[in-house]
Amino acid sequence: MNAFSLLSRFAATATLAAMALFSPLHAAAAELPDDQSYARLAQAQPADQADQLEVLEFFAYTCPYCAMFSPYVERWSQDLPEGTVIKRVPVAFNDSMSDLQRMYYTLEALNRLDLHNALFDTLHKDKQEVFDAQALTQWAVQQGIDEQEFTQAFNSFGVQTKANRANELVKRYQVEGTPTLAIGGRYITSPAMAQGYDEAIEIAQQLLDYSLQQAQ
Numbered sequence: 011m012n013a014f015s016l017l018s019r020f021a022a023t024a025t026l027a028a029m030a031l032f033s034p035l036h037a038a039a040a041e042l043p044d045d046q047s048y049a050r051l052a053q054a055q056p057a058d059q060a061d062q063l064e065v066l067e068f069f070a071y072t073c074p075y076c077a078m079f080s081p082y083v084e085r086w087s088q089d090l091p092e093g094t095v096i097k098r099v100p101v102a103f104n105d106s107m108s109d110l111q112r113m114y115y116t117l118e119a120l121n122r123l124d125l126h127n128a129l130f131d132t133l134h135k136d137k138q139e140v141f142d143a144q145a146l147t148q149w150a151v152q153q154g155i156d157e158q159e160f161t162q163a164f165n166s167f168g169v170q171t172k173a174n175r176a177n178e179l180v181k182r183y184q185v186e187g188t189p190t191l192a193i194g195g196r197y198i199t200s201p202a203m204a205q206g207y208d209e210a211i212e213i214a215q216q217l218l219d220y221s222l223q224q225a226q
Contacts, residue, residue, distance in 0.1 A: 043213045043217065046203070047203055047204045048213055048217060051184070054194075055182050056195060057195060062093060062094070062095050063094045063095070063193075063194050063218070063221055063225060065090070065096045065194075066098075066179065067096060067098045068101050068191070069099070070102070070110070071130065072107060072133065076188050076189045077134045080130060082207045082208070082211050083211070086211050086214070091222065098114065100114040100176055108173070109142050110146070112164060113164070115168075115173060116150075116160065116164045125153055128153070146164075147160055147161060147164070183198060191214045193214055193217040193221055194222075194224075
C-alpha cells in the first residue's frame with residue numbers, strides 16, 4: 011500500500027470515529043443528570059421481564075407527598091415509549107403500614123385500581139383515619155365492593171406474596187423515603203432529590219432515555 015492510500019484510509023477512519031463521537035445518539039448517551047438529582051445503585055436490579063425497562067414508583071398511602079406526586083407520574087406514564095412499563099410499589103416501613111400496603115394489591119386483584127387516587131383523597135383531603143384492615147374493609151364497601159370478595163382478596167396468598175415482593179424491592183433499591191422513582195433497575199430519583207415534582211419527572215425522563223440507549 012502506498013503512502014497516499016495509507017493516508018486516505020487513516021483519514022476515512024478518523025472521520026468515521028468523529029462522526030460516531032459527535033452523533034446525536036452518543037451525545038445524548040453521555041448526558042446524565044446532575045449527580046445530586048439522582049443516585050446510582052451499586053448493583054443493577056433485573057426487571058420482571060427481560061424485554062421491558064421498568065420504572066418503579068415507590069409510594070405509601072400515608073405519605074402526603076406521594077398523593078401530590080401521583081398525578082405527575084400518571085401523566086408521564088401516558089407518553090412512555092414502547093417497551094417501558096411503570097409499576098407501583100406500595101411501601102411499608104413498619105407493621106402499622108402493612109394493611110395499607112396490602113390494600114393496593116387487593117384493589118389490583120379486584121380490578122379496582124380506579125380507587126387508587128380516591129384512597130389518597132380519603133386519607134389526605136377528607137382526613138379519614140382509614141389505616142387498618144377493618145377501616146379499609148368499611149371504606150371498600152362504601153365504594154361498592156362486595157365485603158366478602160374484598161376480605162378474601164385482602165387475606166389471600168397472592169396479595170401477601172406481592173406485599174412480600176414489595177418489601178424485597180424496597181431493600182434492593184435501598185428506598186428510605188417516599189415518593190421515589192427507580193429507573194431501569196439502576197437509578198433512583200425523587201422530588202426531594204430533584205427539588206420538585208416537575209423536576210423529578212424531568213430527571214426520570216433523562217435517566218429513562220439514557221437507560222433505553224444503553225440497552226440498544
